[in-house]
Amino acid sequence: MATDSNKFQAIISHCKEYGFIFPSSEIYDGLQAVYDYGQMGSELKKNIKDYWWKSMTQLQENNIVGIDAAIFMHPTTWKASGHVDNFNDPMIDNRDSKKRYRVDHLIEAHAEQMEKDGRIDEARGLLQEMEVLLGQDNFVALKELIIKHNIKCAVSGTINWTDIRQFNLMFATEFGNASADAESDNKVYLRPETAQGIFVNFLNVQKTGRMKIPFGIAQVGKAFRNEIVARQFIFRMREFEQMEMQFFIRPGSQMEWYEYWKTERLKWHLSLGIDPAKYRYHDHVKLAHYADAACDIEYEFPFGFKEVEGIHSRTDFDLKQHQEYSRKKQQYFDTEINQNYIPYVLETSIGLDRMFLLVLSNSYEEQDLSTEEKKDSRVVLKLVPKLAPIKLAILPLTKKDGLPEIAQQILKDNRGAFKCFYEEKDTIGKRYRRMDAIGTPYCITIDHQTKEDNTVTIRYRDSMEQERIPIDKIREIVLKEIE
Secondary structure (H helix, E strand, C coil), X not given: CCCCCCHHHHHHHHHHHCCCEEECCHHHCCCCCCEEECHHHHHHHHHHHHHHHHHHHCCCCCEEEECCCCCECCCHHHHHHCHHHHCEEEEEEECCCCXXXXXXXXXXXXXXXXXXXXXXXXXXXXXXHHHHHHHCCCHHHHHHHHHHCCCCCCCCCCCCECCCEEEECCEEEECCCCCCCCCCCCEEEECCCCHHHHHCCHHHHHHHCCCCCCEEEEEEEEEXXXXXXXXXXXXXXXXXXXXXXEEEECCCCHHHHHHHHHHHHHXXXXXXXXXXXXXXXXXXXXXXXCCCEEEEXXXXXXXXXXXXXXXXXXXXXXXXXXXXXXXXXXXXXXXXXXXXXXXXXXXEEEEHHHHHHHHHHHHEEEEECCCCCCCCEEEEECCCCCCCCCCEEEEXXXXXXXXXXXXXXXXXXXXXXXCEEECCCCCHHHHHHHHXXXXXXXXXXXXXXXXXXXXXEEEECCCCXXXXXXXXXXXXXXXXXXX
């Protein structure tokens, strides 16, 4: 059985074994910090995405619409947003191993080991001191902190460190035919965030949708960051997916909306049935160049509390910058107060891949079902039904006597309403265990009694209890849970 210390590795192995996540290009030995979502993972990821999208664009009392902006953007976009000059992380190299580390990751890893050694207060003090120094961009003192705590390179085992310096995280490439015009600049970037696609389309959406402030624009999309130390499975990757919403508001109202969205976004997380004790807010010590307030919603993963979602008050920085660099007004005329202004923005930004890992971490269980008579166990994903990749498994008890034909008809009748799975191979017990492992909440077994009274056995994943129900009640029972 997995303990807290090795649960994370068990989850990674489970993802590979049951078709949730594979290393990308695995037949060529993979590509570091890049992953592919398999047949089960792509379904779970889509369900998380759909639930967020529906909650933002359909169920919100506030007026929020969605867009899907391109990954490639005009390069001046990133100059205006500050990414060209400011999208950096402090890095340090070990002279002996030639290995490069992100400074905060290096110190955090050391603090984690200190906590495992029982030096909890000392670890917390180290992290607090690190945050203060990062907030001051005091790289000399940060290096002294690393030396003082004898933080060693994991490869060389030495503290022979270089000075700390900034490293830009954007991927650059060339656009079009680079040789067509030697004088032209063909350099473009893979977007490091989805937010700018929303900002440059602010007026397009506002005018064509006749939107009145306050209103929001939501987007789900890929982003790319050249992380030097990408780690912890899909928690930190070079190619990832974001679910962001930019909420446009009157200047001066940002703190009210900041508190509103902090509360509202945590409610969304808790609506998935997750223990509130697993969550906490973390206020930023060092604010981004565009923010006047910022916090993270953190979840307690098997490897500790980590950020899942950020709530940021971005002021009018982005629209003002794009107005300056594009020389096109990004103003809104507010008829209620008869005033022109550049709106302020409240941002909610959640990592889809991190949310995927959160859902898996929260739902993964290894259960000992042994009795005095025999040993037994199971691995189960206790996913909420609306997120489960497969909602209903349809399992004929045998491959003969007309049972598969009845099962196929049940499949045909229900697959338009929700994702179903049909299987007739192996014993019913083994089939149940496979369905538990991928999080299927309901299994229907068709047996010989089904031919007599048109009933089937429904098995509930979490309790493993079973009961007889009429065939014509299957859809109603499943839909009630997933909707």
